[in-house]
Amino acid sequence: MRTNQPQTVYLSEYRVPAYLVDHVDLRFELFEEGARVHSTLAVRRNPESEDTSGRLELDGDSLVLEGLQLDGRDLEPGQYENQGDRLVIPEVPEQFGLTVVTWIEPQNNTRLEGLYKSSGMFCTQCEAEGFRCITFFPDRPDVMARFRTRIEADRAGYPVLLSNGNDVERGDLEGGRHFVTWEDPFPKPCYLFALVAGDLVEKRDSFRTCTGREIDLRMYVEPRNADKCDHAMDSLKRSMRWDEDIYGREYDLDIFMIVAVDDFNMGAMENKGLNIFNSSCVLASQDTATDATFQRIEAIVAHEYFHNWSGNRVTCRDWFQLSLKEGFTVFRDSRFSADMGSTTVKRIEDVTLLRTAQFAEDGGPMAHPVRPSSYMEISNFYTLTIYEKGAEVVRMIHTLLGPDLFRKGSDLYFERHDGQAVTTDDFVKAMEDASGRDLTRFRRWYEQAGTPVVTVRDEYDEARQVYRLDIHQTVPDTPGQTGKQPQHIPFALGLLGADGQPLALKLVGDDAPPAEQRVLELTEASHSFEFEGVAARPVPSLLRDFSAPVRVDYPWTREQLLFLMSHDPDGFNRWDAGQRLAVDVIESLVDAGEDAEIEPRLVSAYRHLLTDEGLDQALVAKMLQLPSEAYLIELAAAPRVQQIYRARTRVMNHLAAALREELLACYHRNNGGAEYRLTSDDIARRTLRNTALGWLLEIGDAEGRVLALRQFREADNMTDRLGALRALVNSDYHEDREQVLDAFYQRWQDDPQVVELWFSVQSGSTRGSLEQVRALMEHAAFDWKNPNKVRSVIGVFAGQNLAAFHAEDGSGYRFLAEQVRHLDASNPQIAARLVTPLTRWRKFASVHGEQMKAALETIRDREGLSKDVYEVVHKSLA
Numbered sequence: 096m097r098t099n100q101p102q103t104v105y106l107s108e109y110r111v112p113a114y115l116v117d118h119v120d121l122r123f124e125l126f127e128e129g130a131r132v133h134s135t136l137a138v139r140r141n142p143e144s145e146d147t148s149g150r151l152e153l154d155g156d157s158l159v160l161e162g163l164q165l166d167g168r169d170l171e172p173g174q175y176e177n178q179g180d181r182l183v184i185p186e187v188p189e190q191f192g193l194t195v196v197t198w199i200e201p202q203n204n205t206r207l208e209g210l211y212k213s214s215g216m217f218c219t220q221c222e223a224e225g226f227r228c229i230t231f232f233p234d235r236p237d238v239m240a241r242f243r244t245r246i247e248a249d250r251a252g253y254p255v256l257l258s259n260g261n262d263v264e265r266g267d268l269e270g271g272r273h274f275v276t277w278e279d280p281f282p283k284p285c286y287l288f289a290l291v292a293g294d295l296v297e298k299r300d301s302f303r304t305c306t307g308r309e310i311d312l313r314m315y316v317e318p319r320n321a322d323k324c325d326h327a328m329d330s331l332k333r334s335m336r337w338d339e340d341i342y343g344r345e346y347d348l349d350i351f352m353i354v355a356v357d358d359f360n361m362g363a364m365e366n367k368g369l370n371i372f373n374s375s376c377v378l379a380s381q382d383t384a385t386d387a388t389f390q391r392i393e394a395i396v397a398h399e400y401f402h403n404w405s406g407n408r409v410t411c412r413d414w415f416q417l418s419l420k421e422g423f424t425v426f427r428d429s430r431f432s433a434d435m436g437s438t439t440v441k442r443i444e445d446v447t448l449l450r451t452a453q454f455a456e457d458g459g460p461m462a463h464p465v466r467p468s469s470y471m472e473i474s475n476f477y478t479l480t481i482y483e484k485g486a487e488v489v490r491m492i493h494t495l496l497g498p499d500l501f502r503k504g505s506d507l508y509f510e511r512h513d514g515q516a517v518t519t520d521d522f523v524k525a526m527e528d529a530s531g532r533d534l535t536r537f538r539r540w541y542e543q544a545g546t547p548v549v550t551v552r553d554e555y556d557e558a559r560q561v562y563r564l565d566i567h568q569t570v571p572d573t574p575g576q577t578g579k580q581p582q583h584i585p586f587a588l589g590l591l592g593a594d595g596q597p598l599a600l601k602l603v604g605d606d607a608p609p610a611e612q613r614v615l616e617l618t619e620a621s622h623s624f625e626f627e628g629v630a631a632r633p634v635p636s637l638l639r640d641f642s643a644p645v646r647v648d649y650p651w652t653r654e655q656l657l658f659l660m661s662h663d664p665d666g667f668n669r670w671d672a673g674q675r676l677a678v679d680v681i682e683s684l685v686d687a688g689e690d691a692e693i694e695p696r697l698v699s700a701y702r703h704l705l706t707d708e709g710l711d712q713a714l715v716a717k718m719l720q721l722p723s724e725a726y727l728i729e730l731a732a733a734p735r736v737q738q739i740y741r742a743r744t745r746v747m748n749h750l751a752a753a754l755r756e757e758l759l760a761c762y763h764r765n766n767g768g769a770e771y772r773l774t775s776d777d778i779a780r781r782t783l784r785n786t787a788l789g790w791l792l793e794i795g796d797a798e799g800r801v802l803a804l805r806q807f808r809e810a811d812n813m814t815d816r817l818g819a820l821r822a823l824v825n826s827d828y829h830e831d832r833e834q835v836l837d838a839f840y841q842r843w844q845d846d847p848q849v850v851e852l853w854f855s856v857q858s859g860s861t862r863g864s865l866e867q868v869r870a871l872m873e874h875a876a877f878d879w880k881n882p883n884k885v886r887s888v889i890g891v892f893a894g895q896n897l898a899a900f901h902a903e904d905g906s907g908y909r910f911l912a913e914q915v916r917h918l919d920a921s922n923p924q925i926a927a928r929l930v931t932p933l934t935r936w937r938k939f940a941s942v943h944g945e946q947m948k949a950a951l952e953t954i955r956d957r958e959g960l961s962k963d964v965y966e967v968v969h970k971s972l973a
């Protein structure tokens with residue numbers, strides 16, 4: 096906590112470490128009233144450092160220093176300086192052993208960084224800078240050491256003691272205590288250190304690697320969750336196989352462990368050999384988890400597992416390089432999910448997140464490049480830009496090189512940098528060296544923030560039978576960055592003839608054989624492309640499969656969009672055409688009167704989707720979702736939220752009323768019966784059924800109500816049970832609403848993950864008011880110390896119940912500011928994330944913007960603001 100301004104860290108100030116640590120010997124004495132940490136480091140001067148001062152500086156945070164010895168001799172007070180966040184020893188030899196003893200209080204650690212307690216167990220989160228909350232250490236990822244860890248604790252309370260690597264020794268101690276010693280043979284940065292101690296049940300399985308090694312797989316969970324491990328275990332095995340098949344990466348330790356923890360700031364953490372997960376991202380059963388949760392678990396288990404190579408074997412030199420591991424790993428997990436389910440649906444989901452949230456970030460006050468050049472608090476840079484845009488950047492390299500050269504590049508990257516801490520530039524260099532391609536311009540994607548706008552205009556020359564595209568790109572200014580250079584953009588496209596058939600594309604002056612799809616490479620501000628032999632004006636299908644993270648500006652007509660919706664061979668663009676059409680219709684109603692006509696062709700397009708069973712049902716399920724309010728707001732220049740909300744609701748009601756029969760038929764056609772399976776077909780069926788139900792309840796349909804109540808009672812899985820609950824909660828059947836909410840809570844109150852769903856259905860409901868959200872915060876199950884609860888009530892309210900959050904009287908803004916001020920004292924990381932919606936104040940029309948700004952100012956003016964919230968609030972107000 097601080098009152099003065101936090102320091103800014105700059106990439107340009109990066110220096111190699113003055114001292115390296117080869118080995119770390121840790122001994123943890125865990126007690127109820129605290130923990131004593133004995134750390135012995137084998138330190139030597141870094142021959143590559145220019146710093147020859149002989150001064151050693153170690154990072155620390157909230158530590159009580161109990162002992163300090165250099166080569167076995169106690170250091171006198173004059174021989175070192177404990178500055179709290181830094182331990183300085185002004186004169187050290189070239190090579191020495193350093194023993195540091197610290198006392199910490201995990202039971203009082205509400206920040207959930209370092210070593211803390213979560214429902215009775217000890218656990219750690221060290222990325223990015225949590226290790227310094229455990230002991231004094233050079234807490235930076237380019238210091239890599241071998242760790243040996245001995246954990247001592249009460250045997251009855253903490254029978255399971257885990258750390259990275261292999262368990263090499265265990266035994267009993269006096270007073271009912273015991274110990275286990277772990278050794279990790281791989282040098283690693285301290286952010287990958289982990290420790291767990293608790294009363295956990297163990298689930299075992301095994302995996303035989305491509306070279307025939309048998310890996311011991313273990314999951315550790317609280318006894319009540321013992322029956323919720325199968326899906327994660329299964330996902331893990333599929334990830335291990337996939338990484339061998341697709342990237343040639345084999346697992347390297349003999350044991351791989353996963354632990355589920357209830358109190359966790361993020362989704363999960365890839366600690367070497369000991370991944371720690373937020374319970375909500377790993378535990379699942381048919382009865383308690385929705386399809387979306389199952390899919391999220393599969394993706395996150397894969398993500399953390401894939402980090403073993405992209406992150407652990409090859410790690411980041413400094414935190415500016417975070418996307419080196421995160422962007423690449425998100426790209427990898429996204430391909431994995433695509434391979435496990437529907438490729439098109441996965442792409443739609445990724446792009447939806449990117450366009451709704453990352454584009455908003457890129458256009459807001461916290462916009463930063465994929466490789467930032469400065470930060471105050473690194474925790475604030477675990478962003479959609481680093482993760483999702485970073486993944487898009489890697490994906491574009493994949494598109495430019497093609498799968499084979501990309502694989503050559505990743506092989507070279509892993510081989511060249513195994514055991515090293517490197518930069519995003521090293522990654523690009525490996526891709527260049529393996530492929531022979533010049534990616535000089537492409538590197539701008541790492542350096543320039545902001546979402547490029549690609550403007551496309553076309554002209555058809557009937558006499559020459561030539562179709563011309565004029566493409567122009569600009570990259571908008573972002574805080575601290577103006578006058579940007581053009582980006583290297585792979586722009587995939589196709590052209591459709593009047594009959595809906597794809598044309599063979601032949602560029603004037605280009606020898607490439609005609610193809611139905613081309614990836615144009617944009618590297619300049621403007622390009623013109625001429626396609627020859629075009630017999631009639633075609634309909635362009637642009638940026639297929641969303642080949643680059645850009646906004647496309649093209650004057651679509653509704654005819655063209657309707658045409659693409661039913662003819663584009665690119666599934667993604669077919670969906671996107673539907674989204675654009677719906678956006679256009681909704682936007683046109685924002686300023687129109689209540690009785691303005693709603694585009695009849697939208698109704699017929701949706702009717703077609705609902706009734707043509709020959710269509711890919713997984714795609715249909717996606718196409719039926721109207722663009723979210725958040726996306727509509729993102730697209731608008733000065734959004735008026737209430738009007739957007741009303742226009743969108745009007746369209747939904749209109750569609751539901753006009754298509755009532757079709758919706759009922761769709762509901763019945765997809766009304767399962769069969770056993771619960773997680774295939775993309777079955778998931779599509781459940782999505783369709785629950786979408787239909789939601790629309791029927793939206794218009795208060797009596798038959799829909801009966802169906803929902805029955806589905807709620809009879810569902811044999813959480814997807815359908817929650818689908819019915821959500822439909823009723825979002826309806827005007829107030830009595831039913833209260834009844835099902837009660838029944839649901841009574842049945843599931845002992846399961847925190849289900850209670851989180853129960854919270855979010857209410858806080859995210861557009862029928863819910865701020866008063867109801869405040870009431871949820873008074874509920875016995877709400878817990879300020881549990882990030883999942885905070886997110887599912889406060890985060891979901893501000894992120895999804897947009898009409899209430901943006902209430903005209905500013906109450907939603909004041910509410911959020913109040914919660915942020917409250918939370919900042921206990922958990923700054925979560926507090927800083929919660930602020931996000933307010934940071935966008937400049938985008939909104941004046942009254943709202945001013946109220947949001949005023950709310951931000953009440954946070955700014957709080958005494959002792961954390962570094963995390965300080966950075967976000969001050970940058971937003973700057």
Ligand code: ARG
Nearest residue numbers: 222223361363364365474477
């Ligand atoms: N590396 C983790 C991942 O798999 C995220 C850890 C983030 N931790 C944090 N304190 N911000 O993405």
Ligand code: ZN
Nearest residue numbers: 398402421424
């Ligand atoms: Zn990650």
